Amino acid sequence: MNSDWxxxxxxxFTVQDPCQLVRKSLGDPIAEDLRFVxxxxxxxxxxIDMTPNRSNNFCCGGxxxxxxxxxxxxxxxxxxIKFEQIDQTGADYCIxxxxxxxxxxxxxxxxxxxxxxxxxxxxxxxxxxxxxxxxERTYLGPDLAEVNMLS
Amino acid sequence: xxxxxxxxxxSKEKTFKDQVMDLLxxxxxLNACLTCGLCSSGCPASGLENMDPRKFLRLAVLGxxxxxxxxxxxxxxxxxxxxxxxxxxxxxxxxxxxxxRNRWPKENQPKGIRGSxxxxxxxxxxxxxxxxxxxxRFVVEDVAEEVRDTQPGFENLQAPMDKKGAHFFLNQNSRxxxxxxxxxxxxxxxxxxxxxxxxxxxxxxxxxxxxxFCADTEMWEKNVRIKAKAVDDLACKVLLNTx
Numbered sequence: 001m002n003s004d005w006x007x008x009x010x011x012x013f014t015v016q017d018p019c020q021l022v023r024k025s026l027g028d029p030i031a032e033d034l035r036f037v038x039x040x041x042x043x044x045x046x047x048i049d050m051t052p053n054r055s056n057n058f059c060c061g062g063x064x065x066x067x068x069x070x071x072x073x074x075x076x077x078x079x080x081i082k083f084e085q086i087d088q089t090g091a092d093y094c095i096x097x098x099x100x101x102x103x104x105x106x107x108x109x110x111x112x113x114x115x116x117x118x119x120x121x122x123x124x125x126x127x128x129x130x131x132x133x134x135x136e137r138t139y140l141g142p143d144l145a146e147v148n149m150l151s
Numbered sequence: 152x153x154x155x156x157x158x159x160x161x162s163k164e165k166t167f168k169d170q171v172m173d174l175l176x177x178x179x180x181l182n183a184c185l186t187c188g189l190c191s192s193g194c195p196a197s198g199l200e201n202m203d204p205r206k207f208l209r210l211a212v213l214g215x216x217x218x219x220x221x222x223x224x225x226x227x228x229x230x231x232x233x234x235x236x237x238x239x240x241x242x243x244x245x246x247x248x249x250x251x252r253n254r255w256p257k258e259n260q261p262k263g264i265r266g267s268x269x270x271x272x273x274x275x276x277x278x279x280x281x282x283x284x285x286x287x288r289f290v291v292e293d294v295a296e297e298v299r300d301t302q303p304g305f306e307n308l309q310a311p312m313d314k315k316g317a318h319f320f321l322n323q324n325s326r327x328x329x330x331x332x333x334x335x336x337x338x339x340x341x342x343x344x345x346x347x348x349x350x351x352x353x354x355x356x357x358x359x360x361x362x363x364f365c366a367d368t369e370m371w372e373k374n375v376r377i378k379a380k381a382v383d384d385l386a387c388k389v390l391l392n393t394x
Contacts, residue, residue, distance in 0.1 A: 136334065
């Protein structure tokens with residue numbers, strides 16, 4: 001697994017530390033593991049951390065059942081902080097290794113008109129390995145729609 | 152400043168806050184607030200419903216139980232615990248919120264959460280989207296077959312179901328099999344590539360548990376026990392909860 005595919009493309013990535021995984025469960029060490037994998041996959045020079053991060057990260061607003069509780073306006077008000085955090089990194093993609101984060105961060109991009117895409121970590125691992133099929137690219141933008149296609 | 156002093160009449164009975172303190176280790180430190188406001192200044196839910204974590208705690212400490220128990224804010228705090236992380240006294244405001252949710256009558260709880268909690272028991276799958284064992288088996292095998300037929304290098308890709316004694320029992324959020332089944336494939340490929348000994352289960356496979364969110368502790372436990380039994384019945388060593 002390596003980041004050769006991105007050497008010339010220079011597509012940039014940030015990562016969302018899921019509250020459940022990091023602050024509420026395994027702490028900063030797992031946040032470091034996450035960065036180790038992400039950097040290996042996309043290239044260290046193409047990774048931009050958002051601030052604050054790791055155990056001090058802001059919740060995106062997708063947790064605790066907020067996505068299903070029937071308060072979409074409140075949920076988006078809540079998520080504005082996260083949206084701006086991601087937006088300010090300027091990254092092309094936000095890696096969201098949590099289902100709720102993925103759904104919320106995707107929704108906020110649509111709602112607030114962001115330029116980033118939200119993507120699962122497993123998608124990028126397979127992309128870098130050259131084993132990502134064409135039906136598995138729903139959340140990739142046009143820039144990566146054809147890159148390193150399994151053939 | 153000619154404001155009047157507000158006198159709060161307290162009955163001898165335990166306040167809601169006292170009752171929650173009885174449930175928590177160290178009482179959740181709920182009496183230890185210095186009112187510094189670090190919780191509120193770093194909370195994305197501050198301002199919603201004219202509420203914030205400090206205010207919520209103050210209301211509870213003052214015994215204003217009606218305000219605490221009836222505010223929709225309890226459903227807008229995600230219990231992310233950033234307030235505890237920031238708090239010099241490590242006050243467990245999220246546990247206070249959890250117990251407020253627990254006190255809401257079931258019929259008044261947000262329907263999306265309550266309904267998903269209950270739906271999980273419609274089948275032994277624990278799927279909050281109501282996916283049956285048959286749906287699940289069909290989708291997994293259908294997607295795996297398509298990958299085998301169309302993707303070079305994965306002619307032998309397996310997504311094992313109920314493989315007894317497999318090391319890993321992998322669960323799956325219902326959203327994938329129900330609405331975007333192709334999103335399951337990258338994980339299968341990674342597991343295949345590293346030679347992992349894994350299996351899905353036809354029972355208890357759904358990762359989600361909404362009973363946690365409506366703080367229904369009995370149904371939450373029931374959901375977890377169905378899942379744990381599914382893992383035990385297949386004699387798997389490790390439950391892999393992907394997210």
